[in-house]
Amino acid sequence: MSGTEATKPQLLGAAYSVYVRAARLVLLEKGVDHSLVEIDIFGAQAVDAAYLKLHPFARIPTLRHGDFALYETAAITRYVDEAFPGPALQPPDTRSRARMAQMIGIMDSYLYRPLVWGLYVAHDTAAKGGKPADPASLGEAMMKSRLALKALADLAQDGTFLQGDRISLADLHLLPMLAYGRLTAEGRALIGEQNKLLAWWEMMQARPSVAATRFAAELS
Numbered sequence: 001m002s003g004t005e006a007t008k009p010q011l012l013g014a015a016y017s018v019y020v021r022a023a024r025l026v027l028l029e030k031g032v033d034h035s036l037v038e039i040d041i042f043g044a045q046a047v048d049a050a051y052l053k054l055h056p057f058a059r060i061p062t063l064r065h066g067d068f069a070l071y072e073t074a075a076i077t078r079y080v081d082e083a084f085p086g087p088a089l090q091p092p093d094t095r096s097r098a099r100m101a102q103m104i105g106i107m108d109s110y111l112y113r114p115l116v117w118g119l120y121v122a123h124d125t126a127a128k129g130g131k132p133a134d135p136a137s138l139g140e141a142m143m144k145s146r147l148a149l150k151a152l153a154d155l156a157q158d159g160t161f162l163q164g165d166r167i168s169l170a171d172l173h174l175l176p177m178l179a180y181g182r183l184t185a186e187g188r189a190l191i192g193e194q195n196k197l198l199a200w201w202e203m204m205q206a207r208p209s210v211a212a213t214r215f216a217a218e219l220s
């Protein structure tokens, strides 16, 4: 593990969060000693003013490293990769690195909302209210998720990981989104349509970082 006590990074967020998990996966894959400081963004209590100073949009995660604070997960994971020793998580060649950034952009802009909120959260919320989720909303979320998953599968390079033979930030960004998606029948079916993503998902399960950060919902 790298990082002295004085400079040990803190990740502020909650273990149930897709984006917090992406950042934790990167910290673990780099072997960076860090702590997770609990911010329950969906809890009953309003987010406190001190956190809003760090993250004016009141989202999680935020990374603190010494006097440096950073929010937006794609920026956090790049920072962690570049600031700490350990295996490089960005491809060395310019075009693969651009593809990796493109894939992360697709996940953030076109996959997260429909797959995680449109399917997983919709089912979960409906179940808590004792009624089924709205079929029209589910249908729209499926259509949008399918488009994004196909785009990602089409852009994935040949090889074990999304950008070839080495794990990259793109793999660690996608995993938490698919983890929630897979908890719904629609999500499992959609991921199953993309052979590359299905094989990739199964291969990723053997990584200690993935096992160490599983969502409580996956274990129940």
Ligand SMILES: N[C@@H](CCC(=O)N[C@@H](CS)C(=O)NCC(=O)O)C(=O)O
Pocket: 017, 018, 019, 020, 041, 058, 059, 060, 061, 071, 072, 073, 074
């Ligand atoms: N663009 C942000 C997105 C972060 C995000 O949406 N996090 C979710 C949890 S997974 C959150 O804080 N949601 C709170 C809310 O929507 O009010 C990033 O990349 O870090």
